[in-house]
Amino acid sequence: MNLLDTLLRCAAALVVFLTFPLIIGQTEHKVMAHMQGRLGPMYAGGFHGWAQLVADGVKFAQKEDIVPAGADRRVFQLAPAVSLLPYLIVLLAIPVGPDGFVGQAVDAGLFFVLAVMGVGVIGKLMAGWASANKFSLLGGLRTAAQLMSYELPMVLAAASVAMAAGTLSLPGILDAFEWYWIPWQAIGAFVFFTAGLAELQRPPFDMPVADSEIIFGAYTEYTGLRFAFFLLSEYAGILVVSALTAVLFLGGWHGPLPDDLGWLWTILKTFALAFVVIWLRVTYPRLREDQLMRFAWTVLIPLALVQLALTGVIKVAIS
Amino acid sequence: MKGQPVAAVAADPAVGSGYFDAYAAVGLLAVVGVLFVAVAFSANRLLRPVVYSPEKLLAYECGVDPVGEDWAHTQIRYYVYAFLYVIFAVDAIYLFPWATVFSAAGYGAGTLVEMFVFIGFLAVGLLYAWKKGVLEWT
Numbered sequence: 540m541n542l543l544d545t546l547l548r549c550a551a552a553l554v555v556f557l558t559f560p561l562i563i564g565q566t567e568h569k570v571m572a573h574m575q576g577r578l579g580p581m582y583a584g585g586f587h588g589w590a591q592l593v594a595d596g597v598k599f600a601q602k603e604d605i606v607p608a609g610a611d612r613r614v615f616q617l618a619p620a621v622s623l624l625p626y627l628i629v630l631l632a633i634p635v636g637p638d639g640f641v642g643q644a645v646d647a648g649l650f651f652v653l654a655v656m657g658v659g660v661i662g663k664l665m666a667g668w669a670s671a672n673k674f675s676l677l678g679g680l681r682t683a684a685q686l687m688s689y690e691l692p693m694v695l696a697a698a699s700v701a702m703a704a705g706t707l708s709l710p711g712i713l714d715a716f717e718w719y720w721i722p723w724q725a726i727g728a729f730v731f732f733t734a735g736l737a738e739l740q741r742p743p744f745d746m747p748v749a750d751s752e753i754i755f756g757a758y759t760e761y762t763g764l765r766f767a768f769f770l771l772s773e774y775a776g777i778l779v780v781s782a783l784t785a786v787l788f789l790g791g792w793h794g795p796l797p798d799d800l801g802w803l804w805t806i807l808k809t810f811a812l813a814f815v816v817i818w819l820r821v822t823y824p825r826l827r828e829d830q831l832m833r834f835a836w837t838v839l840i841p842l843a844l845v846q847l848a849l850t851g852v853i854k855v856a857i858s
Numbered sequence: 859m860k861g862q863p864v865a866a867v868a869a870d871p872a873v874g875s876g877y878f879d880a881y882a883a884v885g886l887l888a889v890v891g892v893l894f895v896a897v898a899f900s901a902n903r904l905l906r907p908v909v910y911s912p913e914k915l916l917a918y919e920c921g922v923d924p925v926g927e928d929w930a931h932t933q934i935r936y937y938v939y940a941f942l943y944v945i946f947a948v949d950a951i952y953l954f955p956w957a958t959v960f961s962a963a964g965y966g967a968g969t970l971v972e973m974f975v976f977i978g979f980l981a982v983g984l985l986y987a988w989k990k991g992v993l994e995w996t
Contacts, residue, residue, distance in 0.1 A: 608915035643883040687943035701957040
């Protein structure tokens with residue numbers, strides 16, 4: 540292994556991890572504002588408030604760090620990092636362009652990505668439990684229940700793509716991609732993206748952080764940089780889920796342009812999906828907790844099973 | 859980064875060292891990540907003010923003084939979902955190794971029947987949980 544090369548790739552992943560979520564966050568500010576007939580941030584940085592999130596970051600870094608007296612101190616302080624880092628590690632395995640344009644190709648990439656993303660839930664449970672606050676605890680449990688319920692349809696939908704491609708390697712899946720996968724895997728795409736949205740606790744699936752009921756769920760007691768890390772993990776999550784949906788279901792780097800520009804397609808598709816995430820937030824009201832759980836188990840999982848059957852039958856028929 | 863064959867080699871399971879290379883890179887990134895968090899928290903320690911007051915350390919409950927215990931009783935329902943998840947997810951994991959070979963020459967229809975048996979089991983399990991009223995609260 541070339542150590543320098545690998546270090547460079549890791550550094551690139553870190554840079555993407557620290558910039559792209561900010562771009563998505565800024566887009567959310569502006570898109571939401573315009574959809575609601577507002578202007579959004581206009582001052583920070585001069586041009587249409589482009590530096591708003593940078594300014595937010597500077598502010599967060601200077602805020603006092605408060606650990607409640609009753610809290611489980613170490614666990615409380617570690618939780619944001621546990622919630623944040625899985626998304627960084629996932630980014631490394633997502634292919635951007637053809638011919639090895641990927642942070643690091645992992646053999647069982649699909650499996651690896653799903654497994655690592657699942658670690659984030661521990662961070663949220665840690666935060667909810669360690670805060671010594673009723674609302675945090677309730678929020679943490681809701682988060683955990685939601686993440687587990689939606690993990691299953693997500694895994695099943697991802698398995699459908701693995702069946703279609705006959706490999707678990709993410710670049711391998713893209714190498715096997717054909718245009719007709721898009722209609723063929725459409726149900727899976729819907730299930731995967733919706734479940735991803737729920738994993739991020741984005742509206743309309745934001746019951747675990749419902750401000751009208753439980754303040755801010757597991758993050759209620761957090762201040763300053765640790766709070767900022769939880770927010771960053773949400774936006775990094777949007778990036779990861781959008782990128783994964785683009786890679787698994789929308790053909791990643793495949794597009795009408797020559798292969799050299801494949802990376803452009805990946806990024807375009809990712810941001811288009813991130814836009815949809817923001818759009819859904821503005822469009823739909825929050826689901827009630829029981830509706831939210833029922834939706835996962837009685838709608839998404841049966842749909843995912845239908846997709847599995849469909850994939851299996853068609854794959855055997857064409858091979 | 860473009861066009862370098864390192865990653866492509868690592869993607870091939872037949873190449874022995876590729877496997878460890880890939881996960882070594884993941885480990886390295888994990889170290890980079892931990893360093894990033896450590897640096898961020900240390901910098902934060904230098905930048906932020908520290909002004910103690912006992913009120914700040916109270917649990918936040920809508921701005922009024924907290925009532926009762928810090929850890930409250932909560933719905934058992936949430937833990938039923940954890941059980942359900944473990945049962946189904948452990949099943950679902952078996953799909954992945956199978957997915958890579960099921961359409962290979964010589965399998966075809968046989969594995970397809972197996973798949974329907976598998977999906978059937980999952981569906982029956984789901985229907986049972988549904989029938990038992992676990993999935994609906996009201």
